[in-house]
Amino acid sequence: MAEETEGKAAGGGKGGFVIALVLLAVIGAGAGAGFSLMFLNAGTPAHEAGSGKREVQIGKAGARSGDGGSSKGAAGEASKIQVASLDPILVTLAGPQRSWARLELGVILDGPTTPDDAVLLKSMTEDIMSFMRTVPLVHVESAAGVEYLREDIQEIARLRSKGRARNIILRSLVVE
Numbered sequence: 001m002a003e004e005t006e007g008k009a010a011g012g013g014k015g016g017f018v019i020a021l022v023l024l025a026v027i028g029a030g031a032g033a034g035f036s037l038m039f040l041n042a043g044t045p046a047h048e049a050g051s052g053k054r055e056v057q058i059g060k061a062g063a064r065s066g067d068g069g070s071s072k073g074a075a076g077e078a079s080k081i082q083v084a085s086l087d088p089i090l091v092t093l094a095g096p097q098r099s100w101a102r103l104e105l106g107v108i109l110d111g112p113t114t115p116d117d118a119v120l121l122k123s124m125t126e127d128i129m130s131f132m133r134t135v136p137l138v139h140v141e142s143a144a145g146v147e148y149l150r151e152d153i154q155e156i157a158r159l160r161s162k163g164r165a166r167n168i169i170l171r172s173l174v175v176e
Contacts, residue, residue: 082109083169084117086125093175095136100176103132106169107157124160128153140175149173 089103107124109117131152139145150170157165 080111081166082111082113082117083107084109084121086121086128089125089129089132091129091132093132093137093140094134095138097137099137101132101135101140102172102174103128104171104173105153106171107161108166108169109161110164110166120161120164124157124165127156127160131156137175140173146170146173 084107086105086107089101089105091101093099093101105128107121135149140149150168153170154165154168157168
């Protein structure tokens, strides 16, 4: 009699384990589906914002027309934004290693093109070059360090342009 109860308990334990395993699989699948829906919904506005930026660039080139008021707004917005390239910057970094760094940057400027833009870009290049001479190699060895460097350069550009520089595009950074 005792052997029968032990057999039932052992059999019930296996069945309980299988049921628990199936339940965990269902819960995991539900959680995965929920997270994927959440991320897909969160990604939709960013995608729409990205397509709006493309319309601004297309509107600037004049290839898009016939949308009524929305294309006129996009074309008007396009004339207020420009992407300018800075001259390549080649400097020695601070520290005992005397490493070289070469930066290629772009600047997104608000407002229409003015004759003073060339002077502004040259002064930004000089300021960034002066700043890069104070940066040690240790600060640009990691991804976080490069991100901090980009933020610092962005702040320099904003200060030099008196808030006209919206963002910095770090096209390339080579350290030797």
